[in-house]
Amino acid sequence: MDSHNGLRFHLLGPVRAEHHGHPLPVGSPVQRAVLAVLLLGGRPTTTRELAAALWGDTLPEGAGRTLRTCISRLRATLGEDVLRSENGAWSLRTSPEALDATVFDAHRAAAAAAREAGDLATARERLGAALALWEGGTALAGLPGPYAEQERARLDDLHAAAREDLLDCAIAAGEHAETVADLRALVADHPLRERPRALLMLALDRSGRQAEALAVFDAAPEPGPGLTRLRDRILAGDGTLSAPAPGTPAGAAPDGLPPDIRDFTGREELLARIKDASARGPVALTGPAGVGKTTLAVHAAHALRHAHPDGLLHLDLRGTDPAPVDAATALAQLLHALGVDQQAVPESEEHRTALYRSLLHGRRALVLLDDARDAEQLRPLLPDSPGCTVLITSSTPLDEGIPVPPLTGAEALHMLETIAGRPCPDAAAVLESCAGLPLTVRIAAGLVPLPAGGADVLHAAYDALDPEQARAFRLLALADAPSFDTATAAAVLDTDARAAAALTNSLAEAGLLQPVAPDRHRHHDLLKSFARLQSEHTDSPPVRDAALLRLLDHHLATAANALLHHRPDSPVPRHVRRPSVAGQPLHDKAAAAGWLRDAHPHLLATVDQVLRLDVPGGIRAATDLLTTWGQLLAGTGLHADLEPPARQALDRARKDGDDISAARALRLLGAPRLGPDTYGRAEAELRDSVRLAEPDPLTLALASHEHGAVLLAMGRPEEALPLLTRAEEAFRAEGSPTHAAEALADRAGALSALGRTDEAVEAVGRATEEARALGHVPTLVHALTESGRTLLRAGRTATATDRLREALTLPLPPREEALLWARLAHCRLDQHLNRDAVTDAERALTLEAGTGATYCRALALWARGRALLALGEPRPAQGHLREAHELLERRGAAEAGALRALLDEEFGAP
Structure with missing residues (x-):
């Protein structure tokens, strides 16, 4: 890797620099972080930008002086002609091949080109060269700061992709069995990435180990549609899995394009x-x-x-x-x-x-x-x-x-005759009414022989439909959702799937619907407006409202089916309205997860429309759907997407005097583990939800649990305890042991905060044993996490550590994993393992950087700050602790008081 002026920089591991092969001193972690920002930024960088990259919004005392010292030392090491000042900004003058990250990208691009050309040998060679640049497997190792955390996550993702590509090439070359061990390691390193799991399933299937391939699928935390399709092909004994086309990746990149128009002409x-x-x-x-x-x-x-x-x-x-x-x-x-x-x-x-x-x-x-x-x-x-x-x-x-202009007359005629498959000498008048719009020309082509007298094409095409087709064309256009599948169409039309498929296919053949994916259609915007106008003229308001309610009921019934796969003992399906339709059948947890992922934008559009139009009976149906849907999204960042419709539902419920719907909407807005910006706001909304929910046992139980959890997080355990006790009793009466175990674990936290340590330890132990017996992973993770917190407070640090480490062995979403590492860092501090605490806190911060979980960030920064204090590094410790305190105080968390006391003790009152 020759480079301009003999300099080489290494970021794919510990940050270091060389000059003609001799190591150069690049200083402290902060100084190395400055170097990394300048190398990766690719443009002149101001001192202000460097400071933000290293410390975020909270600058430590003397940040400017620290940066000036770092820049001065780097210039002395690299030379003033390399690290230059340009208009108040700093830039590094190096050739692209001087940076290992750039060379890594070049190798990957060359490998992709070779793979596309069917040259597996070259692709493998270049990928091997790319991966050989990595030192230790973690980029920017040991660097502090938000920029380093973000770039570390990005580079590590590219590293994983390159490992996938190399193993993919090996499978394509017929080395199925040889890749299995490496693929198992890759899956273990990245349990949430689907491609290595798909490659492992494929390698096992091609090695004749179908049962093991299916076991890999069963171990996936939440299989996506691609992984599910691969599982189905393995179950069906699909012979095409054994012989990929030359150069075709086994784990293909996403291809979400709609189908191309086969008879596209002109342009x-x-x-x-x-x-x-x-x-x-x-x-x-x-x-x-x-x-x-x-x-x-x-x-x-x-x-x-x-x-x-x-x-x-x-x-x-x-x-x-x-x-x-x-x-x-x-x-x-x-x-x-x-x-x-x-x-x-x-x-x-x-x-x-x-x-x-x-x-x-x-x-x-x-x-x-x-x-x-x-x-x-x-x-x-x-x-x-x-x-x-x-x-x-x-x-x-x-x-x-x-x-994009309209078609000219000649272009329109050519398109018409190409699609129709024959000359159309009588087309002039009809094409004039098409106004050069390809959409209407395509519809006209389906009408050959053309209507006489240049009749309006849209009306002519609509008039050519039979009554059932015309009704389907009108009613399917009523929903704001971007597209629909056969099951959804059947619900809207109040018919069965076979009849719905026949109707949608006939409308597509007439050019009145557009296929956008297998078993999915949409109306063009122009046709949707036309169809809605025809519906206003033909269908009464109750008919149109009933179609939208059937659509909402379809989503509600399907969401309930999905929830019973996610949490079989959930009380929610028993307490929401009984839908008028059966919903889409979902055969297993993977199918439920796939439906939820694909349906999310359609559900948002449908709820918004029903509430905005004030469809009679829509408010209760909408809040029931939001309640069910919210349970499926619990603990994920997608729950934040429910806030606008929940706010909309609350406004509508208050206008209608519907207390149960208002209580359900308020609970969604205030649920503590689902990301409200402050505990104060959440506490007020949940208090109102509990007050309004007395006639609704479902919301009363859920809101009592969540209100108690928020009060506990705010440092008010004496108010939290009766709410958590009531919630546990209500869930046991409902026959929902997973919810009851989670409420019991939280009740243990309240007992611990009140100084009732023996009762707390007994309660959290019972919650953990119940969760283990139930085998429901989210419940067990919650119980183990609360067990770790309670045991740490009781001084049983070793056992607390064991509980948290056990939780980390389970399939976890990133925000849960990040929080567990942050809590584990605090256990390390209690054991005086300060270096381990720093490592665990940094793991938490790396995971948190991709999720935006500010409470987790605060706990991790607090642990890292305490550890650095103990290690004799007070300056960076102060910055971490101040940021942690600001985040906790803004949220209204009880821990802010303890952190404030620590800051005052170590650094004096502000």
Whole structure:
């Protein structure tokens, strides 16, 4: 790896530098962190930006002086011609090959190109060279600061992807059995990544070890649709699994593009402009509805797909709908498409954007953002990787957009005759009514022979439908949801799946519905408006309202089916309304998880629409769906997506005087483990929920438990204890032992805080044993976590450590794992294992960086600060402790008082 002026920099492990092979002194962890920011930033960096990268928003005393010292020492080591000041910013002048991270990216890109060309040997060689650059498996090892944490997570993700690619090549070369051990290690290192699990299943299947392959699937925390399809193919004995096409990756990159139009015609000049412009930045296609923007963008995306081996993503932003997709929801869908487990999706839009961009950083992916409302909606969805191509469609003019004009007369005639498959000499009058819109031309082609007199094409196509088709066309357009499957269509139409499939397929053949995926259709925006207008003229308001309620009931029934796979003893399905439809059958937990992931945006759109239109009877149905859905999302960042509809439901319930619906909405808004910004807000909402829920045993039990947990977190155990006791008794009466065990574990925490140590230890021990006997992983994790906290407070640190370490052996979402490492760090401190405490706290912070779990961040910073104090490093310790105190105080957590006392004792009152 020769480089300009003999310098080489290593970030894929401990940060170090060399000059012609001789090590250079790069100083303290802070100084090495400054060097890493300058190397990875790729542009001049100001002192202010360096400070934010190292310490975030809370700067330690003397931060400026520390940075000046670091810069001065680095300049002395590297030379002033290498580390230069430019207009108040600092930059490093090095050649690309001087940095191991850049060389790693180059090897991966070359391997992808070789793999695409079918050259497995070269691909394996380049991937081997890429992985050989890593030292110890962890990038930026030992560096402090939020920037290092974020970049460490990104680089480690790329490292895992390269390991996957290399093993994928080995499988493609026929080395199935040889890869099994390495794949098992990779799965153990990254239990939430689906691709290594899929590769391991494939290697085992090709080695004749089908039972082991299926066991790998069963051990997945939450299998996605791709893993589920692979499981089904193995069960079916699919012979095609044994012989992949040359160069085809076994664990394919995401391909979410809608199908291409087989009979696409014309637009050659526009396609050339799109291809040329896509090399320079995002490409926006603008124009009125029906002019063919989406079809053109999809066709262009398919033409460009071979240049984007790292993924093809498509997202309908519904910019012309009354309720467009918000950025947070859009990011969740993109993260799902990129393989992020539902439990790993961060809570905030900011953290979702950071994770999305980090996953695409350095990759060659294509992102199609369809029907954007405006630049503000788009901004968080744009990758920052130069290798990514972004295609956008919008009915709103956007800066530097490419206008898509209507078809000329000749183009329209050519399209009509191509689709119809024969000359149409009588087409002039009809094409004039099509106004050059490809959508209406395509519909006209399905009407050949054409209607006489140039009749309006949409009316002619609608009039050609039989009564059942016409009814389906109208009612299926009523929902704001972006698309629908056969089961959903059957619910809306109040028919069975076979009849619904026949109707949707016949409408698609007539050009009145668009297929967007297997068993999924949508109305074009122009056709949706037309269909809704026909419904207003034909269907009475009760008929339209009933269709929307059947849709809501379908989602509610399916959510209840999913919840019973997730928590079989849940009392929720017994206390929500009995839906008028059966819902989609879900055969196992994996199918339930897949449905939830795919249905999330459709449920958001449906609840919003029913509440916004004030559909009679809709408020109770909507809050029942939100309640059931909220249980499925408990403990995940996606629960934050329920806040807007829950707030909307609360307003509607208060206007209607519906106390039960109001109580359920308030509980959703205040549930403590689901991310309210402050405990004070949560406590007020849950107090009101408990007050209103007296006639509703379900909400009374759930809200009492959650209200008690919040009061305990605020340091008010005497108020929490009776609520937690009532919740436990209510859950036992309901026949829900998992909920009861969790309430008992929390009750132990209240007893511990009140000084009733023996009772607390006995209660948490009983909760843990109940959880083990039940075999429900989330309940066992909760019981073990609370056991660790209670035993630590009782001075039984060794046993507390054992409980937390046991929890860490279970399948965990990232935010739960991060919190456990933070609590384990506090146990290490109690054992005077300060170096171990620093390591555990840093593990927590690395995981937390991708989730935005501020309470976990505070606990980890507190532990790291205490450990550094004990190790004789008071300056960085003070910064960590101050940030931790600020986060805890802002949240209203009881621990803020103890931390304030520690700060005052060590550093004096502020």
